Amino acid sequence: MTPQTYLETRYQAILDDLMAFARIPSVSTDPAYAAGMRSGADWVAARLRAAGLNDAAVRKTAGHSVVTASWLGAPGAPTILIYGHYDVQPPDPAERWITPAFEPTIRNDRLYARGVSDDKGPVLIPMAVVEAFLQTEGRLPVNVKFLIEGEEEMGSANLEAFVAEHRDELAADFVLSADGAMWRADLPTITVASRGICTLEFTLEGAAKDLHSGRHGGSAPNPLAGIAAMVATLHEPDGRVAVPGFHNGMKPIGNAQRMAIADIPFDEAGYLAEIGADGPGGETGYSLLERNWIRPTLELNGLWGGYTGPGSKTVIPSTAHAKISCRLVPGQDPAAVQQAIAAHLRAVCPPSFRLTVDTPDHLALPYAIRDDHPGLTLAERVLTDVLGRKPLRVRMGATIPIGEIFSRVLGIDTVFFSFSTVDEDYHAPNEFFRLSSLRNGLRAWVDYWLLLGRMTADAFTI
Amino acid sequence: MTPQTYLETRYQAILDDLMAFARIPSVSTDPAYAAGMRSGADWVAARLRAAGLNDAAVRKTAGHSVVTASWLGAPGAPTILIYGHYDVQPPDPAERWITPAFEPTIRNDRLYARGVSDDKGPVLIPMAVVEAFLQTEGRLPVNVKFLIEGEEEMGSANLEAFVAEHRDELAADFVLSADGAMWRADLPTITVASRGICTLEFTLEGAAKDLHSGRHGGSAPNPLAGIAAMVATLHEPDGRVAVPGFHNGMKPIGNAQRMAIADIPFDEAGYLAEIGADGPGGETGYSLLERNWIRPTLELNGLWGGYTGPGSKTVIPSTAHAKISCRLVPGQDPAAVQQAIAAHLRAVCPPSFRLTVDTPDHLALPYAIRDDHPGLTLAERVLTDVLGRKPLRVRMGATIPIGEIFSRVLGIDTVFFSFSTVDEDYHAPNEFFRLSSLRNGLRAWVDYWLLLGRMTADAFTI
Numbered sequence: 001m002t003p004q005t006y007l008e009t010r011y012q013a014i015l016d017d018l019m020a021f022a023r024i025p026s027v028s029t030d031p032a033y034a035a036g037m038r039s040g041a042d043w044v045a046a047r048l049r050a051a052g053l054n055d056a057a058v059r060k061t062a063g064h065s066v067v068t069a070s071w072l073g074a075p076g077a078p079t080i081l082i083y084g085h086y087d088v089q090p091p092d093p094a095e096r097w098i099t100p101a102f103e104p105t106i107r108n109d110r111l112y113a114r115g116v117s118d119d120k121g122p123v124l125i126p127m128a129v130v131e132a133f134l135q136t137e138g139r140l141p142v143n144v145k146f147l148i149e150g151e152e153e154m155g156s157a158n159l160e161a162f163v164a165e166h167r168d169e170l171a172a173d174f175v176l177s178a179d180g181a182m183w184r185a186d187l188p189t190i191t192v193a194s195r196g197i198c199t200l201e202f203t204l205e206g207a208a209k210d211l212h213s214g215r216h217g218g219s220a221p222n223p224l225a226g227i228a229a230m231v232a233t234l235h236e237p238d239g240r241v242a243v244p245g246f247h248n249g250m251k252p253i254g255n256a257q258r259m260a261i262a263d264i265p266f267d268e269a270g271y272l273a274e275i276g277a278d279g280p281g282g283e284t285g286y287s288l289l290e291r292n293w294i295r296p297t298l299e300l301n302g303l304w305g306g307y308t309g310p311g312s313k314t315v316i317p318s319t320a321h322a323k324i325s326c327r328l329v330p331g332q333d334p335a336a337v338q339q340a341i342a343a344h345l346r347a348v349c350p351p352s353f354r355l356t357v358d359t360p361d362h363l364a365l366p367y368a369i370r371d372d373h374p375g376l377t378l379a380e381r382v383l384t385d386v387l388g389r390k391p392l393r394v395r396m397g398a399t400i401p402i403g404e405i406f407s408r409v410l411g412i413d414t415v416f417f418s419f420s421t422v423d424e425d426y427h428a429p430n431e432f433f434r435l436s437s438l439r440n441g442l443r444a445w446v447d448y449w450l451l452l453g454r455m456t457a458d459a460f461t462i
Numbered sequence: 463m464t465p466q467t468y469l470e471t472r473y474q475a476i477l478d479d480l481m482a483f484a485r486i487p488s489v490s491t492d493p494a495y496a497a498g499m500r501s502g503a504d505w506v507a508a509r510l511r512a513a514g515l516n517d518a519a520v521r522k523t524a525g526h527s528v529v530t531a532s533w534l535g536a537p538g539a540p541t542i543l544i545y546g547h548y549d550v551q552p553p554d555p556a557e558r559w560i561t562p563a564f565e566p567t568i569r570n571d572r573l574y575a576r577g578v579s580d581d582k583g584p585v586l587i588p589m590a591v592v593e594a595f596l597q598t599e600g601r602l603p604v605n606v607k608f609l610i611e612g613e614e615e616m617g618s619a620n621l622e623a624f625v626a627e628h629r630d631e632l633a634a635d636f637v638l639s640a641d642g643a644m645w646r647a648d649l650p651t652i653t654v655a656s657r658g659i660c661t662l663e664f665t666l667e668g669a670a671k672d673l674h675s676g677r678h679g680g681s682a683p684n685p686l687a688g689i690a691a692m693v694a695t696l697h698e699p700d701g702r703v704a705v706p707g708f709h710n711g712m713k714p715i716g717n718a719q720r721m722a723i724a725d726i727p728f729d730e731a732g733y734l735a736e737i738g739a740d741g742p743g744g745e746t747g748y749s750l751l752e753r754n755w756i757r758p759t760l761e762l763n764g765l766w767g768g769y770t771g772p773g774s775k776t777v778i779p780s781t782a783h784a785k786i787s788c789r790l791v792p793g794q795d796p797a798a799v800q801q802a803i804a805a806h807l808r809a810v811c812p813p814s815f816r817l818t819v820d821t822p823d824h825l826a827l828p829y830a831i832r833d834d835h836p837g838l839t840l841a842e843r844v845l846t847d848v849l850g851r852k853p854l855r856v857r858m859g860a861t862i863p864i865g866e867i868f869s870r871v872l873g874i875d876t877v878f879f880s881f882s883t884v885d886e887d888y889h890a891p892n893e894f895f896r897l898s899s900l901r902n903g904l905r906a907w908v909d910y911w912l913l914l915g916r917m918t919a920d921a922f923t924i
C-alpha cells in the first residue's frame with residue numbers, strides 16, 4: 001500500500017480526528033479558555049505520538065505551550081521544519097453561529113467549527129501524512145521537525161524566545177508552513193509575502209462614574225463623543241492614515257510592483273459583492289489589491305462604551321474604549337508605529353478627558369520569501385499537479401509573524417503550503433474548512449515530501 | 463395620635479416596605495424584566511389598598527400598566543393628582559455595584575438599591591401619609607388621586623393616552639409629583655422647569671459579515687471608523703450641536719434669565735471635582751448651569767461594535783451602533799429634532815455603508831410651571847419649615863415629561879415635591895436614598911396636605 005492509498009482508506013478516521021480537535025475550545029487570547037488551551041496542546045502531542053513520532057512533547061513557554069516532535073531518519077535528505085498552530089480565534093459573536101462554534105458539523109462537504117480552517121484542518125494534514133509514510137514504508141522521504149504553537153492568534157509573542165532558545169534543535173533547511181491560506185477558492189495560490197502587525201488599545205475617561213444624561217448633559221464631558229472625535233482624526237478624508245510618523249521608513253512602492261499586481265485577475269465589484277459591502281474601505285488612488293497587499297492600514301477592531309442593551313438608557317458613561325490593529329509593509333517598524341499612534345492620541349485627546357493607552361507586545365514585521373527558493377518552486381510544481389493549474393504567487397494582507405521570526409532567528413525561509421482558503425470565515429462566525437481541501441492537502445503533502453526526498457540538503461544552501 | 467406621630471412610630475415598617483419595593487426588579491426598558499414590572503404594579507396596588515384606598519387598581523395601557531387609587535371624601539377642599547412611577551433604570555453595569563442592585567442595603571443612614579431614589583422612596587411617602595391620616599383621623603384633609611406609572615424611564619410613552627382616555631376620572635386642581643429631585647444635597651430646592659427629550663438609535667453596516675482585518679484591511683469598509691467619523695460631525699469644535707435644524711424654533715435666551723441663573727450659587731470647580739472630571743462638557747460661552755438648564759444637548763448614550771473582550775481580535779466588524787438622546791429647551795420640537803438628526807446622519811453617511819436610523823417614540827416637550835402657582839408657593843412654605851431654609855427655584859437638565867402631558871391634556875400645572883436628591887446616582891451604579899429624606903418627606907407631605915386642606919378648590923382657578 002502506498003502512503004496515498006493508506007490516506008484514502010483512512011479518510012473517515014482523519015475526519016473524525018479533525019472533529020475531535022475542533023471540539024477543543026483552544027482560544028488563546030481569552031484567559032477564560034486556559035483549560036481548552038492545555039487540552040489543545042495535549043491533543044496535538046498525542047496525535048503526533050499516534051502517528052509514530054515518539055518524541056512528541058508539550059513544551060513550556062512564558063505563555064501558551066508549543067508542541068514539538070521529529071523524525072530524522074533520512075540522512076542527506078533535506079530537513080523541514082513544519083509549522084502550525086493549535087490556538088483559534090474567539091468564537092464571538094456566539095449568537096451568529098448557525099451551529100455552535102465548538103460543535104463541528106458537516107454541511108455540503110464543509111466542516112463548520114471555530115479553527116477548522118485556521119488552522120486545525122491544515123495542520124492535521126502533515127500529522128496524518130507522517131503516519132501514512134511510517135505505516136506503509138516504515139520511513140519518511142525527508143527529515144521532519146514539528147513546531148506547533150499556541151499563540152498565533154495573539155501574534156506569536158513567545159515563539160521567538162522558544163525558537164532562539166532551541167535554535168540547534170529546530171535547525172532545518174526551510175520551514176514548510178501548514179498555516180497561511182489559499183487566496184482564492186477558484187485559483188491555486190502561494191503566499192510569498194505578508195504584512196506586519198501592531199496593536200493598541202485605549203480608554204478615555206470623563207467623569208469618574210456614569211452620570212444621568214439629563215442632569216449632567218451639557219456640563220459633564222461625554223467620553224463617547226470624545227473617543228469618536230479622536231478616532232475620526234486617525235484617517236484623512238481620502239482614507240490615508242493621518243497619524244504623524246505612521247509611514248516613517250516605508251519603502252517606496254515601485255512601478256514594477258504595481259504593474260505586477262495590476263496583472264493579477266481581480267474583480268473589485270465581485271469582491272465587494274462577496275463580502276456584501278456597498279463600497280470599499282481604504283485609500284483612494286490605489287486598487288483594492290494594492291490597499292490589501294502593499295499599503296499599511298490602521299483598523300478599529302473594537303469601539304465601545306455606554307449602554308448597549310435594548311431600549312434606551314439616559315446615561316453619560318464614565319469611559320469609552322477602542323481597540324486598534326495596524327497592518328504594516330516593508331520598512332515600517334511595528335513598535336515605532338505603535339508609539340506614533342500613542343503620541344497622536346495623546347496630542348488629540350481633549351483636556352476634559354483622561355487617556356490611557358495600552359501598547360501590547362503583539363508585534364510582527366512584514367515578511368517576503370526570496371523569488372527563487374527551491375522549496376517555493378517545488379510547492380508550485382506539486383500544486384500544479386494536484387490542483388490542475390499553476391498557482392499564482394500572491395501577497396497577503398494578513399500577518400504571519402513566523403516568516404519574519406524564522407528568517408531572523410534561524411536564517412531560513414518559509415514556504416506557505418496551507419490548504420485553508422481565504423473565504424472560510426476564519427475570524428468570523430461560521431468558520432468552515434472545505435473537505436476537498438483536506439483531501440487535496442493530504443495528497444499534496446505526500447507528493448511534496450516524495451519529490452523533496454529526491455533533493456539533497458545542499459540545494460538549500462545559498 | 464396625630465398623623466405625624468403615627469408615622470414616627472411606624473418608621474421601621476415604612477422602611478421595611480421600601481426595601482420590599484426595592485427588591486422588585488421593575489426595569490421598564492428591557493423586556494427581560496417583564497415579570498418584575500408586573501410585580502412592581504401589583505405591589506403598588508396592594509400597598510395603596512393597605513393604606514386604605516380600596517379602589518386601588520392595576521390598569522392596562524399599550525405598554526406597562528399604571529396603578530390608580532383615590533380618596534374623595536373632602537368636598538370643597540382641593541383635589542390633587544399624585545404622580546410617581548414604579549419603574550426603574552437598568553442595573554448595568556452590574557459589576558460596579560458594591561451590593562447587588564436589587565438587594566437593598568443600609569449603609570450610613572442611606573438605603574442602597576436600584577430605584578430607591580428614583581423614585582420608589584419618594585413615591586412611597588404619600589402612600590404612607592394616606593395611611594397615617596386614615597388610621598389617626600379617619601379622613602384626609604384634601605381629595606387625592608394616585609396615578610403611578612411604569613414607563614417613566616422610557617419617556618412615559620403610553621401615559622398621555624391613558625390620561626386622555628381617563629380625563630374626567632383624573633381631573634384635579636393640580637398635580638403634586640413625588641418624582642423629580644432636590645437639586646442639591648445641601649440646599650432645599652423646588653424644580654420649576656425641565657428639559658424635553660428625544661432619542662434616536664442608528665446602525666452602520668459595512669460588509670455583510672465580520673471580516674479578518676488582515677485579509678480585508680484596506681479593501682473592506684470599517685463601520686467603526688465610519689461611525690466615529692459620523693458621530694464627530696454632530697458637534698462643532700466649541701461643543702455646539704452641529705446638526706442643521708437642531709435649534710429651529712428655540713426661544714432666544716433672555717438677559718434676565720441668564721442673570722437669574724448667574725445669581726444662583728454654583729461652584730463649577732466643585733461640581734467637576736464631585737463628578738470626578740478633569741474638565742466640563744458642553745458649549746463654551748455658557749456657564750455650566752446654563753449648559754445644564756437652558757441649552758439643548760445631543761449626548762451619545764451608547765456606542766459600540768467589534769470585539770470588546772480581553773486581548774485582541776483582528777476583526778473588521780460588520781456593524782457599528784450608536785444611541786443618542788437630546789435634551790431640549792422651550793421652542794424645540796422633539797419629533798422635528800429627531801428628524802433633523804436622522805437627516806443629518808443620512809447626509810454624512812459615507813457611501814460604502816448602509817445606515818439604519820431608529821427614531822423611537824420617546825419624546826417629551828420641555829415644561830415650566832407658572833411663577834405664581836399657589837401649589838408652588840405652598841411647597842416653598844412647607845419646605846422652609848421642614849428643612850429650615852427657603853428653597854431655591856431651580857430648573858432641571860433632565861426630563862419630566864409628565865409636566866408637559868398634564869399641562870396639555872388636563873390643563874393643570876405640576877408641583878414637583880420630591881425628596882430624592884440629585885447626587886443619589888439614580889441612573890448609575892450604587893443608587894441610594896437618604897433615610898433623612900424619607901423622614902423629612904413624610905413630615906412635609908403631612909404638613910402640605912394639612913395646609914392645603916385649609917384652602918378651597920377656587921384658589922386654583924386662574
